[in-house]
Amino acid sequence: MAVGTQLGSVASDRGSWLALLCILVGVLVPTAGVLWFMNEAMTNQRDAAREKLEAAYRAQLTLVTDRLNSSWEKRAGELARRASAGPAPAAFESIVRDQLAEAVVIFDRAGHVTYPATGRSPEAEPGEHRDQWLNARALERTPGRLRAAAEAYGRIAAQATGESEAARALQAQIRCLVQGGDAPSALRAIARQFSRGRLVRALDLQGRLVAADEQLLAVHLTSGADHRAAVRGLQAWLQNYSLPMPSAQRLFLMDEVRAADPSADLPTYEAERLAARWLDAQPAESAIRTREAVLLPAALPGVWQWTAPDGRAIALYHTPTLVAAFERVLNGPNPSSDPIFGVAAPGSSVKGTEEPAPAGPMLPGWSTTLRLRRPLEGIVRGPAASYAWVGFLVIATMVVLGAIAGQAIQRQMRLARLKTDLVAAVSHEIKTPLSSMRLLVDALLEDGELDLRKTREYLTLIARENVRLSRLIDNFLTFSRMERNRQRFEFAETEASKVVDAAVEAAGERFQAPGCRFDVELLPGLPALRADQDALVAVLLNLLDNAYKFSPEEKHIRLRAFPEPGRVCFAVADNGIGIAPRERKKIFRRFYQADQRLSRAAGGWGLGLSIVEFIVRAHGGQILVESQPGVGSTFMIALPCAGAPEGVAA
Secondary structure, eight states, X not given: OHHHHHHHHHHHHHHHHHHHHHHHHHHHHHHHHHHHHHHHHHHHHHHHHHHHHHHHHHHHHHHHHHHHHHHXXXXXXXXXXXXXXXXXXXXXXXXXXXXXXXXXXXXXXXXXXEESOOOOOOOOOOSTTHHHHHHHHHHHHSTTOHHHHHHHHHHHHHHOOSHHHHHHHHHHHHHHHHHTTOHHHHHHHHHHHSSSSGGGGOBOTTSOBHHHHHHHHHHHHOOHHHHHHHHHHHHHHHTOTTXXXXXXXXXXXXXXXXXXXXTOOOTTHHHHHHHHHHHHHOSOHHHHHTOOSSEEEOSSTTEEEXXXXXXXXXXXXXXXXXXXXXXXXXXXXXXXXXXXXEEEOTTSOOOSOXXXXXXXXXSTTOEEEEOOSHHHHHHHHHHHHHHHHHHHHHHHHHHHHHHHHHHHHHHHHHHHHHHHHHHHHHHHHHHHHHHHHHHHHHHHHHOSSOOHHHHHHHHHHHHHHHHHHHHHHHHHHHHHHHHTTOOOOOOEEEOHHHHHHHHHHHHOGXXXXXXXXXXXXXXXXXXXXXEOHHHHHHHHHHHHHHHHHTSOSSEEEEEEEEEETTEEEXXXXXXXXXXXXXXXXXXXXXXXXXXXXXXXXHOOOSOHHHHHHHHHHHTXXXXXXXXETTTEEEEEEEEEBBTBOOOOOX
């Protein structure tokens, strides 16, 4: 029968696991379908949004291209106006300062470059004071005559009627003072003659500004705070484009200032250098004059040039500068970090759309592009969030339902296993006393003549096995009534001593056998109980039976009854295997067995303690457990005395 039960349990487990597998597949397959549907829906939504956006923005490409060309025409007109509005150096500074161009080359009406000027050949010494100049230079070349040479140059400066000659004479005088070791006198002369006054705008024979060169000399002759002041003064001169300073001299002096103070602020330095490089790269001035009034690549790599409509100016730009300027026009003055409209230079890879639009005739080779990254995210985010929430709710619902179904199946699996174990345990427990009684009856029937003493002894044993069988059946019936909520108790005034005596008598002679010490202790003054005596006897018998089964060969079992204020306590103690702390809350569960191997060897099916707890609770009492593994256990039952409210069993 046990083998058949085991096979049935295995078959039931297989069927249950197959059902769980089906539930799992039933959850996973719809979940995968929902995820696929969400992905397809979001993809379709994204594609549809992209098509709509592309159609809308592509229709605007023509408009923004026209706006770009119109803006560039206005820029070209402003370039032409400023280039012809005043002196070329001032026009250069104005155009660069207002970011109309990174650098600009300005022409006169004849097409000659006026700024940055390419320089001029040295002029001949004027005839006036020629002899004095020759004499002063001879003194300068004569060793030991630098002081006399300085005085000779000073007389020329005093007699000169032109600013240029006076400035050149003073410049020579200062040079002689420096060479003669009289730097303080030279610095005083620079401050007195070239910081302000009529000589500030004087030029030398090569067209250079004399005062600016003398300011550089002051930088070299000073140190400390005076040096920093001289650097700041020269820096201010270099940013004053109203002075007639040639661009080559200005650029040279800017390099000197940067060498003296790397942190010096020279806003037009890069523009001056770019314009100079562009002029150096041109093959001839005639090639400059034949340029078209469109944006074209310059002779410098990565540089573009734009000719004003009247040919008076050529603006120069690097490619990144042009792209940034174009995108500001296309996307507004404050474009985002990822603008919708972009610009691609000739030969560069186009990103954002497969069909770029030409930027127009004024920008040959350039194209406007469309980028749909961030706008698309904004449009798709709402529907995508809706799909995600719907999908999440569907998947969560399927998972919850699957979990509920799985738990239900697991409960059914446990219930089926418990039923199988119950049938096996009950069969085993009932079979043992029945087998004993059958053997005793068969032994009596085999005797030809009945021996009165032997017959009485066998009948006593049969009666004891019958009591044991009845107790097993009563426990099973009690459990059945508990399950069906049909258990009823007959409450009456009961003596605690009678309950103990009845339990000891029903326990039988096995507690008196050798190797088992059974102590019963009844303290005096036990109050009466209002209880169902048979039910309490069943409680003590179950506790004594457990103590006997789970104690070693040398058993020591103790049954005590003692009073406490308002209640009567029964305690059953043993020296058995004990109960682990984590098992103490589980032992009162139905069919629970802490050590199934030992339980199978000793008999039982895990119902005794659940019945005990049920009866005690029905009597309004409490059950407490104290146990230590390997030492033993003590089960104590506390019941209210008579006069307390009656327990009513449901």
